[in-house]
Amino acid sequence: xxxxxLQILNGLDxxxxxxxxxxxxxxxxxxxxxxxxxxxxxxxxxxxxxxxLNRLLSLSHQVVDETRTDFLGNPLRVDIPYxxxxxxxxxxxxxxxxxxxxxxxFAIPIxxxxxxxxxxxxxxxxxxxxxxxxxxxxxxxxxxxxEIIKAFYGANPIPTPAPEAFVGSFDFGALIGFDPLTIxxxxxxxxxxxFAIIIIAAVxxxxxxxxxxxxxxxxxxxxxxxxxLGINIDKRFTIMFAIAACVxxxxxxxxxxxxxxxxxxxxxxxxxxxxxxxxxxxxxLPGAVAAGFLLGIxxxxxxxxxxxxxxxxxxxxxxxxxxxxxxxTRPRGLLGRKGVMEE
Amino acid sequence: MLGLxxxxxxxxxxxxxxxxxxxxxxxxxPEGSELAQFNAGYPDxxxxxxxxxxxxxxxxxxxxxTGYLSFGHAAFLGVGSYAGVWMxxxxxxxxxPAIIMxxxxxxxxxxxxxxxxxxxxxxxxxILTLAFAQMSFALAYSVLTPITNGETGLxxxxxxxxxxxxxxxxxxxxxxxxFFGIExxxxxxxxxxxxxxxxxxxYYLAAIVMLISFYIAIRIFRSPFGxxxxxxxxxxxxxxxxxxxxRPYALTAFVISGMYAGLAGGLMVAxxxxxxxxxxxxxxxxxxxxxxxxxxAGTLLGPIIGASAIKYFENxxxxxxxxxxxxxxxxxxxxxxxxxxxIIHPFIGKGWHLTLGLMFMLVVIFLPGGLxxxxxxxxxxxxxxxxxxxxxxDHAPATSS
Numbered sequence: 106x107x108x109x110x111l112q113i114l115n116g117l118d119x120x121x122x123x124x125x126x127x128x129x130x131x132x133x134x135x136x137x138x139x140x141x142x143x144x145x146x147x148x149x150x151x152x153x154x155x156x157x158l159n160r161l162l163s164l165s166h167q168v169v170d171e172t173r174t175d176f177l178g179n180p181l182r183v184d185i186p187y188x189x190x191x192x193x194x195x196x197x198x199x200x201x202x203x204x205x206x207x208x209x210x211f212a213i214p215i216x217x218x219x220x221x222x223x224x225x226x227x228x229x230x231x232x233x234x235x236x237x238x239x240x241x242x243x244x245x246x247x248x249x250x251x252e253i254i255k256a257f258y259g260a261n262p263i264p265t266p267a268p269e270a271f272v273g274s275f276d277f278g279a280l281i282g283f284d285p286l287t288i289x290x291x292x293x294x295x296x297x298x299x300f301a302i303i304i305i306a307a308v309x310x311x312x313x314x315x316x317x318x319x320x321x322x323x324x325x326x327x328x329x330x331x332x333x334l335g336i337n338i339d340k341r342f343t344i345m346f347a348i349a350a351c352v353x354x355x356x357x358x359x360x361x362x363x364x365x366x367x368x369x370x371x372x373x374x375x376x377x378x379x380x381x382x383x384x385x386x387x388x389x390l391p392g393a394v395a396a397g398f399l400l401g402i403x404x405x406x407x408x409x410x411x412x413x414x415x416x417x418x419x420x421x422x423x424x425x426x427x428x429x430x431x432x433x434t435r436p437r438g439l440l441g442r443k444g445v446m447e448e
Numbered sequence: 449m450l451g452l453x454x455x456x457x458x459x460x461x462x463x464x465x466x467x468x469x470x471x472x473x474x475x476x477x478p479e480g481s482e483l484a485q486f487n488a489g490y491p492d493x494x495x496x497x498x499x500x501x502x503x504x505x506x507x508x509x510x511x512x513x514t515g516y517l518s519f520g521h522a523a524f525l526g527v528g529s530y531a532g533v534w535m536x537x538x539x540x541x542x543x544x545p546a547i548i549m550x551x552x553x554x555x556x557x558x559x560x561x562x563x564x565x566x567x568x569x570x571x572x573x574x575i576l577t578l579a580f581a582q583m584s585f586a587l588a589y590s591v592l593t594p595i596t597n598g599e600t601g602l603x604x605x606x607x608x609x610x611x612x613x614x615x616x617x618x619x620x621x622x623x624x625x626x627f628f629g630i631e632x633x634x635x636x637x638x639x640x641x642x643x644x645x646x647x648x649x650x651y652y653l654a655a656i657v658m659l660i661s662f663y664i665a666i667r668i669f670r671s672p673f674g675x676x677x678x679x680x681x682x683x684x685x686x687x688x689x690x691x692x693x694x695r696p697y698a699l700t701a702f703v704i705s706g707m708y709a710g711l712a713g714g715l716m717v718a719x720x721x722x723x724x725x726x727x728x729x730x731x732x733x734x735x736x737x738x739x740x741x742x743x744x745a746g747t748l749l750g751p752i753i754g755a756s757a758i759k760y761f762e763n764x765x766x767x768x769x770x771x772x773x774x775x776x777x778x779x780x781x782x783x784x785x786x787x788x789x790x791i792i793h794p795f796i797g798k799g800w801h802l803t804l805g806l807m808f809m810l811v812v813i814f815l816p817g818g819l820x821x822x823x824x825x826x827x828x829x830x831x832x833x834x835x836x837x838x839x840x841x842d843h844a845p846a847t848s849s
Contacts, residue, residue: 140571230813236571237517241741242812244734248805256794256802376578376730383575418591425579425586432572433564 107278107287112405114277118294118363120401121301122148125356126378127385127393128305129349135325135388136342139228140236142243145375146250147350150219151357152366153254154212156263159204162188203268208358213351220350224343247372255368267293267362293362300359304352305394311348312390321345325388380428386441396439400424456666459748463662467655470494471645478642482775485767491635491648492719493763497756498654499715504739504751505658505665506708510701511737512746513674515681519574519733520561520581524706526728527584528554528713530595533602533723540613541604541623543632543653543718547711554710555703562702566695569684581733588725601724625721627653632719650719657715658752661708666748668704677701709736738804742811744818753819758804765800 126148133141165186173181189197200207227246231239266272271292278288312318324331324338331338357366364370377400385396406412407423419426431438452460466473475489488494507521528550535546565576588596596602606616610623617623625632632650639645668674679687680694687694717723726732735758743754773789773796780788795803815821 227813234816237515238812238816240517240571240574241737242809244737245805245809245812248801249809252799252802252805253794256799260798372731376582379575380579383572387571418587421586421590422583425583428579429564429576432568432576436568436572 107283108409110277110281110283111288111290112409113402114288114290114294116402116405117298117398118401119404120398121298122356122360122374122397123378123381123401124394124397125301125304126353126374127381127397128308128390129353129356130378130382131385131388131390131393132308132345132349132352134382135390136321136345137224137228137232139231139239140243141228142240142375143223143247143250144243144349144353145371145373145378146247147216147219147353147371148357148360148374149251149254149366149368149371151212151216151354152361152370153258153357154215154354155205155208155358155361156258156265156366158208158211159201159265162186162201162204162207165189205265205267205358205361209355212354212358216351216354217347219354220347221343223350224346228346229343247375251368251371258368260368262365262367264365265361267296271296271362297359297363301356304355308348308352309390317341317344377424380424384428384431384438386438389438389440389442392438392440400427403427450663452666452670456670456748460659460663460666463749463752464659467498467659470497470651470655471647475643475645479644480642485772486764488760488764489646491633491646491651493759494648494651495654495715495719496759496763498651498658499712499719500736500739500755500759501752502654502658502661502715503709503712503736504743504755505661506705506712507736508705508740508745508747508751509665509668509677509708510705511740512751513669513677513681514698514701516566516569516698516702517574517737518565518577518702518705519730519737520577520579521705521709521736522730522732523561523581523584523728524554524558524709525713525716525732526588526723526725527557528710529717529723529727530588530602531710532714532717533604533721534595536604536610536625536717536721537602537608538611540610541625541721542613543625543627543714546625546717547657547714550710550714550717551707552710554713555707558703558706558709559699562699562706566698566702578730578733581728581730585725585728585730588728596723596725598725601722603722625718627718654715654719657711661711662748662752669748673697673700738808740818742808742818744820747818747820750818750820757819761800761804765796765803766798768796770797 126144129147130141130144133139133144163186165184167182168185170181170183173183175181186197186201188200191197192200223246227242228239231242274289274291275295276285276288277290279285312322320331320336320338321341324336324342328338357371360366378397381396381400382393384400385392385394403423404420408420413420450457450460471489471494473489474494475487477483477487488497503521503525507518510521511517531553532546532550535549536543539545561577561580565573565580568576589598604622606620606622608615614623627649630649630653632653634649636647637644638647676694676697680698684694713723713727716727736755739754739758740751741754742757743752744750770789770793773792774785777785777788793799811818815825817824
């Protein structure tokens, strides 16, 4: 039993990332009808927002410290980050320590800008083109974005630690009445999971309870009619694209302590997220979220030694296998709406 | 000629001439000159032009004709490579059985994948093929290690049985891949003035295979079967309404293109007898998509042009570095020179993918028909200008080669 709970927990963080990316993909597909292959790159850019903020905050200048000397007896030169001077050493250290959560604030405007620029500059011209063209042009864009990042940050993964407070694991088993030390779960993964839930809830609430969201939902159902009613639906869909980009970016920001960002992390996640979207059902938001968590947990179960002993290699292929089975038996995905991209 | 009409024969002859004379054409700059680094006439790269040309021609038969966008074609190339290496390990280092086996195995594998994937179309088809390719990749890395040798990659070794050939040569080394005695890496070098031309046996074998596959592709494009595939692309629903089951046609096209991919994999092994799982990774599948689109999907010549262009950029662009750039712009004043070099720097060397991505995006946005469409537009444009001068009514030559 404790083993099962442990696997579910282990699947949650990856599942959260899948769910967030798949949510954005589905938002874009449901509103604009565009298959966005550059969404993984947005996830990656989000992660690099965290890296950038970390570096910005750590910017420092050298100060000669008279009180200390190096081994030759000269005064020691020490690097002092500017934030130390502005806010004092203690607050400064805390700010740098908390750079990843702070990067959320930093990433939101950047991702919205990138999203708006992408939609207005490129995607807009591809509404009427076939899906194959949309896939190809966004695929090209993904290559360009990731190469730009590579040019600036190099090809190696850049470790970006979580705040000190969240390092380490806590004893989840003891909390719910199992033997202590049976279910250990890293704090940051719990943070990530809660964060994902908040974001997902926010997006759903936004669509469900605001007038803006209502119009967008109406536009998803019947774009032409909404347009005929005198509502500028294109503008709202552009904003939805920016929101989707933002969701992917935030997913990336918070994922940096789990996986050191590297320029091609987005592509790896993108492929899996597409599978998730298809399994959940193209155009279905709850489907995307549910399938994301489901596949994350399935993957974690398949990685158990007992399972691998029975079916070797299953941990590598489980997601794809599920996708193939779902696509062949239930063409519109788990929660897909009838008639949406069933062909 | 050979059952082709005049225009196709002309095209085919052109391709024959180009491939036969490639060692000359690709080495336009004398050895040791400033521009010698733009020479592409070395065996390794020329072989790759041919091999990826075959791969792209095959992919084009599926994507260009039926419109099914497969994102997992590299799996067939990878499977073909493994089959080829195994033939070389078990039978003989003669490349013929290896190539034949690659084609057969890749064909069978694509039959299975195609049979399942073609139940869906559009983006679902892309995802299904992608899923199959990623599964093959993951399995080749992990569980199938006894067959694929995992991360190390499958290679020939001294104690392979090779029942029809020899396990090792007299001096105790691994025998070289050959075609009935002609070793693939044998080259004839011809020095003329400052130029050095290399005629490589492997290249010519690959070229002949490429020409045969190109010929078959022309025949498919012009056949009733090819017509049927185009009909599948333009309106599958209407085809079904007329009482025609389109799936067998699409499946045949899928298997043919899978066999082309296997052939490319087999040739790759023939030139360099090793096979690794990274050949099946989805970026490799993406690459052949890029090649085909860049050159022009649905055209005969496009895929070869696209494949050659990408392989050329990959090998030549990536070799240019800052020192070379400084050399080029040395006529500029120092500050400006550094500035220009700094601007160009991200696009060359290791950053050549950026150039590729930008180029690809521009092609998809402005030239949906690929480079071939660009060439045709230029032809029409020049045609108009010439016609205009002669005061004749302009008739745009409708070209679709």
